[in-house]
Amino acid sequence: MGDIQEFSDLKFQGIKINYLYICKRKLWLFSKNITFENRSDKVLLGKVLHEYSYPKEKTKEVLIDNLIMIDILSDGSIREVKYSSKMKEADIMQVMYYLYYLKQKGIHKQGIINYPKEKRKEVLELTPDYEEKIQQALREIEEITAKSIPPPAQKQKICKSCAYFEFCWG
Amino acid sequence: MQKTLYITSNGRLRRHENTLYFESGEEKRAVDIENIEQIHIFGEVDLNTKALNYISQYGIILHFYNYYGFYSGSFLPRKKNVSGEVVVRQALHYLERKKRLFLAYCFVESAVYHMMRNLRERKEAESFLTAIEDEWEKGRFAISSVAELMGLEGRIRNIYYQSFNQFLPDDFAIEKREKRPPTNPINALISFGNSLIYSHTLSQIYQTQLDPTISFLHEPSEKRFSLSLDISEIFKPLIIDTLIFKLLNNHKITLEHFDEDLNYCYLNQDGRKIFIKELQTKLETTVRHRQLNRNVSYKGFIKLECYKLIKHFISDQVYSPLKAWW
Numbered sequence: 300m301g302d303i304q305e306f307s308d309l310k311f312q313g314i315k316i317n318y319l320y321i322c323k324r325k326l327w328l329f330s331k332n333i334t335f336e337n338r339s340d341k342v343l344l345g346k347v348l349h350e351y352s353y354p355k356e357k358t359k360e361v362l363i364d365n366l367i368m369i370d371i372l373s374d375g376s377i378r379e380v381k382y383s384s385k386m387k388e389a390d391i392m393q394v395m396y397y398l399y400y401l402k403q404k405g406i407h408k409q410g411i412i413n414y415p416k417e418k419r420k421e422v423l424e425l426t427p428d429y430e431e432k433i434q435q436a437l438r439e440i441e442e443i444t445a446k447s448i449p450p451p452a453q454k455q456k457i458c459k460s461c462a463y464f465e466f467c468w469g
Numbered sequence: 470m471q472k473t474l475y476i477t478s479n480g481r482l483r484r485h486e487n488t489l490y491f492e493s494g495e496e497k498r499a500v501d502i503e504n505i506e507q508i509h510i511f512g513e514v515d516l517n518t519k520a521l522n523y524i525s526q527y528g529i530i531l532h533f534y535n536y537y538g539f540y541s542g543s544f545l546p547r548k549k550n551v552s553g554e555v556v557v558r559q560a561l562h563y564l565e566r567k568k569r570l571f572l573a574y575c576f577v578e579s580a581v582y583h584m585m586r587n588l589r590e591r592k593e594a595e596s597f598l599t600a601i602e603d604e605w606e607k608g609r610f611a612i613s614s615v616a617e618l619m620g621l622e623g624r625i626r627n628i629y630y631q632s633f634n635q636f637l638p639d640d641f642a643i644e645k646r647e648k649r650p651p652t653n654p655i656n657a658l659i660s661f662g663n664s665l666i667y668s669h670t671l672s673q674i675y676q677t678q679l680d681p682t683i684s685f686l687h688e689p690s691e692k693r694f695s696l697s698l699d700i701s702e703i704f705k706p707l708i709i710d711t712l713i714f715k716l717l718n719n720h721k722i723t724l725e726h727f728d729e730d731l732n733y734c735y736l737n738q739d740g741r742k743i744f745i746k747e748l749q750t751k752l753e754t755t756v757r758h759r760q761l762n763r764n765v766s767y768k769g770f771i772k773l774e775c776y777k778l779i780k781h782f783i784s785d786q787v788y789s790p791l792k793a794w795w
């Protein structure tokens with residue numbers, strides 16, 4: 300059970316890292332549990348739970364947020380599948396964070412981001428530079444989520460497809 | 470869009486394997502559970518915990534109405550969207566007198582705006598409109614408590630209801646607004662419509678992090694989900710009253726659609742069906758939203774109002790209530 304707990308914690312933080320790079324306001328709202336999942340997200344969440352409940356299975360493919368696939372048991376790497384490379388920096392940092400987290404536990408892996416639609420993949424190694432960046436990002440997450448007021452909404456391209464769109468702009 | 474199911478006939482909701490059925494006499498109908506957000510039950514319906522547990526897995530809300538069509542209560546499945554942060558701050562706005570009065574004022578302001586909007590196009594109601602405007606302009610700056618605000622709203626509402634006599638069919642004359650029990654058709658209609666908007670609003674609140682029991686205009690002790698009463702004020706004139714005008718002036722609902730019991734006058738099953746159908750059409754009708762640059766349904770506007778309240782509570786954006794601009 301302990302492992303399962305930590306693993307979900309890891310992903311939770313991973314999403315925060317991702318949000319830090321996508322939109323700080325989204326990060327703040329998410330950290331206060333102000334989330335607007337739609338039905339299909341809930342179904343996915345159910346799937347995630349289902350995967351956790353059967354830890355004996357060899358390959359655990361876990362789908363989170365409809366975006367991320369972690370294939371943690373394969374050949375020394377963790378893998379994420381992204382639908383597009385639009386959020387590249389955020390994606391890389393998220394995977395780096397997983398690598399970083401695993402490293403704290405003494406597990407050394409490589410990260411792979413697959414962009415199947417673009418028929419591309421990115422292989423990532425955790426470098427000291429990135430470790431430094433991750434530590435900085437974690438501090439920044441602390442700072443932002445400790446604020447009592449959310450960062451103001453700022454219109455960017457991704458707002459249109461963001462689950463908070465109607466919340467922020469309506 | 471997540472759908473609403475209305476059950477007006479008697480029968481049974483039953484789960485069989487992974488499907489929910491509504492069975493009524495010979496008829497057995499599968500319910501599209503994945504796409505349903507709420508079910509309103511008017512008929513005499515049996516259901517057991519097996520069905521209830523299944524329904525709550527999908528986060529579906531059940532609203533129950535009694536024999537006369539009045540709201541009797543809701544089954545809300547365990548809430549998923551919970552934020553302690555939002556609830557604490559919502560409570561703070563209740564506790565601080567000025568903050569509470571601000572929100573209470575907003576709800577009334579929007580309600581009055583929509584009442585005036587309903588009368589604006591009607592020549593017959595001109596003098597009433599002027600009377601409401603006078604009352605509002607005279608009163609609104611002198612308010613120092615929620616009780617005074619309620620009083621002002623009450624006076625305005627009286628004038629507003631009186632004006633109905635000018636443009637509704639004679640059969641539906643309104644002497645005074647009586648809540649319960651309504652003893653004449655127009656009061657029965659208003660009560661029925663208000664019950665519906667109350668439960669629809671509750672459904673929208675439930676999808677957000679707001680706590681439906683902490684309210685501002687109404688006392689939290691008044692009704693279990695008093696925030697729903699607050700937000701309904703905005704939508705009663707905007708949605709229900711316009712619907713009533715339409716149904717009566719087009720003679721879609723006539724005296725035939727009412728039954729009378731000892732002390733009650735209430736809409737019968739046929740009348741309810743007509744009303745519900747028209748309401749559903751209205752709730753799904755969309756309007757172009759200027760900021761979002763998207764079409765938003767009337768139901769969506771109820772949800773947006775909830776969002777705006779959350780933003781107000783977290784000190785993101787000061788609440789400004791809906792004033793229909795179309």
Ligand code: SF4
Binds near residue numbers: 321461
């Ligand atoms: S809608 Fe835009 S501003 Fe709002 S959370 Fe999403 S990305 Fe950030």
